[in-house]
Amino acid sequence: MMKRSLSLVCFVMALVAYPGAHAQQQPNAYAISSAHELATQAGVTIFEQGGNAYDAAVAVSAALAVVEPASSGIGGGGFWMLQSHDDALSVMVDGREVAPAAAHRDMYLDDEGNVDRDLATNGGLAAGIPGAPAAWVHIAEKYGTLPLSVLLQPAIDLAANGFPADEKYVTLLAMREEVMNRWPETAEIFMPEGNVPSVGDIIVQADLANTLRTLAERGHDGFYTGEIAQRLVDGTRAAGGIWTMEDLANYSVKERDPITTEYRGYELISAAPPSSGGITIAQILNLIEPYELSELTRVERTHLLAEAMRRAYRDRALYLGDTDFVDVPMDVLLSKAYAAGMRTSLRLDQATPSSMLANDPDVRPEGNNTTHFSLIDDEGNMVSATLTVNLLYGAAYVPPGTGVLLNNEMDDFSAKPGAPNAFGLVGFEANAIEPYKRMLSSMSPTIVRSPQRVAVIGTPGGSRIITMVLLGLLDFIDGNGPQSWVSLPRFHHQYLPDEISIEPDSMSAAEIEALEALGHTVTERDRTWGNMHGVMWDLMSNELEAAHDPRWPSGGAVVVPVTD
Ligand code: GLY
Numbered sequence: 001m002m003k004r005s006l007s008l009v010c011f012v013m014a015l016v017a018y019p020g021a022h023a024q025q026q027p028n029a030y031a032i033s034s035a036h037e038l039a040t041q042a043g044v045t046i047f048e049q050g051g052n053a054y055d056a057a058v059a060v061s062a063a064l065a066v067v068e069p070a071s072s073g074i075g076g077g078g079f080w081m082l083q084s085h086d087d088a089l090s091v092m093v094d095g096r097e098v099a100p101a102a103a104h105r106d107m108y109l110d111d112e113g114n115v116d117r118d119l120a121t122n123g124g125l126a127a128g129i130p131g132a133p134a135a136w137v138h139i140a141e142k143y144g145t146l147p148l149s150v151l152l153q154p155a156i157d158l159a160a161n162g163f164p165a166d167e168k169y170v171t172l173l174a175m176r177e178e179v180m181n182r183w184p185e186t187a188e189i190f191m192p193e194g195n196v197p198s199v200g201d202i203i204v205q206a207d208l209a210n211t212l213r214t215l216a217e218r219g220h221d222g223f224y225t226g227e228i229a230q231r232l233v234d235g236t237r238a239a240g241g242i243w244t245m246e247d248l249a250n251y252s253v254k255e256r257d258p259i260t261t262e263y264r265g266y267e268l269i270s271a272a273p274p275s276s277g278g279i280t281i282a283q284i285l286n287l288i289e290p291y292e293l294s295e296l297t298r299v300e301r302t303h304l305l306a307e308a309m310r311r312a313y314r315d316r317a318l319y320l321g322d323t324d325f326v327d328v329p330m331d332v333l334l335s336k337a338y339a340a341g342m343r344t345s346l347r348l349d350q351a352t353p354s355s356m357l358a359n360d361p362d363v364r365p366e367g368n369n370t371t372h373f374s375l376i377d378d379e380g381n382m383v384s385a386t387l388t389v390n391l392l393y394g395a396a397y398v399p400p401g402t403g404v405l406l407n408n409e410m411d412d413f414s415a416k417p418g419a420p421n422a423f424g425l426v427g428f429e430a431n432a433i434e435p436y437k438r439m440l441s442s443m444s445p446t447i448v449r450s451p452q453r454v455a456v457i458g459t460p461g462g463s464r465i466i467t468m469v470l471l472g473l474l475d476f477i478d479g480n481g482p483q484s485w486v487s488l489p490r491f492h493h494q495y496l497p498d499e500i501s502i503e504p505d506s507m508s509a510a511e512i513e514a515l516e517a518l519g520h521t522v523t524e525r526d527r528t529w530g531n532m533h534g535v536m537w538d539l540m541s542n543e544l545e546a547a548h549d550p551r552w553p554s555g556g557a558v559v560v561p562v563t564d
Contacts, residue, residue: 025085026379031544032060033482033533033557034373035071035460038163039063040556042154043375046146047560053381054082054143055151058136060373061387062155062212065132066205067163069190069405070172070392071371071460074211074223076407077131078387079271080139081258081445085380085454089143092445094254095135096274096438097128097409101250102242105433108415115415121422122179124241126395126408128439129251132387133215133223138253141219149216156216159209159403162202166554170199172392179396183239186398186405208403224248228402235399236406250436254324261334263289266477270446270469271386274322277444279333280466281473283312286339287346293474299514300348302507306493306500306520307346309467310354313425313495321430322438328430351519354498370443370460374535376544378562382535384445384456386465391422412439423463424497444469448476452539457485459532459549464501467492468530482534482547482557490530503528531555 030053032043042063043056051059057080065073072078080093108120119125140148173180174196181187181194189205197203214222222228229248236243258269259278263285270278287308293301319328332338345352370388388407389395395408411421413433423442431440442465445458455476459468472485489506493499499521502512512522532549535557548555 025539025542027376027537027542027544028378029544029559029561030056030375030377031535031546031559032056032373032375033535033546033548033555034060034064035371035531035533035548035552035555036064036067037554037556038067038158039373040558042158044558044560045154046151047377049146049150051146051151052144052379053375053377053383054139055146056375056377057082057373057383057385058140058144058148058151059154060375061132061136061385062152063158064371064373064387066155066158066208068169068371069389070169071369071389072132072387073389073394073405073407074133074208074215075127075130075404076387076389076394077128077409078135078385079275079441079443079445080135081269081271081384081447082139082143083269083382083384083447085382089381090258090269092256092258092272093135093139094256094274094438095131095138096441097131097407098251098436098438099128099410099413099433100243100247101435102244103410103433103435107433108410113416115419117422119240120411120415121391121408122182122395123397124236124239124243124395124406126410127236127241127243127397127406128409129243129247130404130407131251131253134220134251134253137215137220148219152212152216156209156212159205159212162204165197165199165201165203167199168552168554169203170196173197176393176396180393183397185235185400186396189398189403190393205403207401211403224251231401232399232404235402236397239397239399259334261285264477266448266450268446268448268473271441271444273320273328273330273440274438275441275443276316276320277442277446277466277469279320279330280312280316281444281446281470282334283315283339284308284470286334286336287311287343289336289339290343294478299511302491302500302511303351303515303518303520304348305470306491307352309470309493310352310495310498311342311346313493314354317425317495318428319430321440325434325437326430349518353519354495369462370465371531372445372458372460372533374456374458374533374546376456376535376537380537382447382454382456384447384458386443386445386458386460388441388443388460409439412441420496425463425494442466446473448473454537454539455482455485456535457532459530461530463494464490464492464529467494468532472532472534476536481545482536483545485534486532486547486549490528499523501525533557
């Protein structure tokens, strides 16, 4: 009798725990959230033509490259997390930029051995070999169902016919006004008569439309060999760069196994190296796992998370880099035992100064650059993608006749091991510059799931990406939907500088005082950060939800039912 009752209980528990987790389950709708409604519309157009999530991801990526050039582009790179509901596909397509062959570890140091920040962030020498176009072609050919020419058509139309500049485009361009005027070929496209355009002005990018058409017709080779490649090399070298035709011809995307971990019944699927995102998020989750977050006050929770962030970001600086070049002790860093060891120094009544671990270098400003989109198709295929040209409008340089605004991703390497980059992140030997190496990234396209719910989540925001995604996914785990994740007030600790930075007006004076009493320095920034895009699939109700960050109203989030 006892035995029968127990098996009945187990059966009922199984029903409660796994009510809708059948691999055949499909949402019968699709959802997209991206940073620009025209990019979201590009994805809708592809779904309407029968494309799947991976097709739509190519179309959204290419459209973002046109309408949000501050954040990503054909001259940049990114990580595309592709995941099917039944796990038949779970891969990170790594379209990260690589250092050109002539790159070397001291290339940005001046005669005194200091990092020349202008050289590292502006013009031809700042650019890595782009990975975005190779990734679009790879995803379309391997995982898509529609021709590349169809997937790129919305972006080609937006580039050829133009799109209206919005508040965000104009605001971010104004922040790079001086450098965007340095090169006539850049200014001609983005700075008519040397001025930042007004909201509503139509931005046409005719050369970019032609480059996209060539890519659509010739695939990978259309960008990485032939006439476009020659123009990219000639232009980059004329602007102080070191690219060669071989550098472009040698570029290839990599497929990586995502970083996965379990946290309190949820599965995290996130970005693998050369991103630091997945490992750092997993380490933080491992560190905080034994604590009942719901029982902590807001101050206690902020303190605990900041202490976990501090420790994980320290490991990021010490150990993480491109695993094709350096041995990253991933198994150790991801192990629960390692987290348990690290937890022994973590106190709930006192902050641990980062200076006990290393010297404190300069503080540097941070940006809202990079972009992210999340989407799910009607069969439950998911894409979480974070794309970048690094700082706003990348290197601010367009090789003549290409329309390709180059990234300044080389600044994500440690230009001088131990010195901070533009995000104030210190880096050590693992991330030193080497030919053909991929620079360490914070981009963290992520999927989190339980048998009941799935979240597709990510955001731009430099070194703060990791902590934003962490806060968002904890909110998902707390039971909230995407509108809540993307709207949450944000705080961040990255080991060095040793401070908790918070968004304006996001904490009371009493909360700040309480954190200071624990030994923290709390710095209230004058601007918010991030631009999060989330999609959720509730497996119990089979409903989708999508939300974009209220901080940037130009985002587009849609859920569209599909009926046969
Ligand atoms: N360039 C920003 C990142 O890759 O994290």
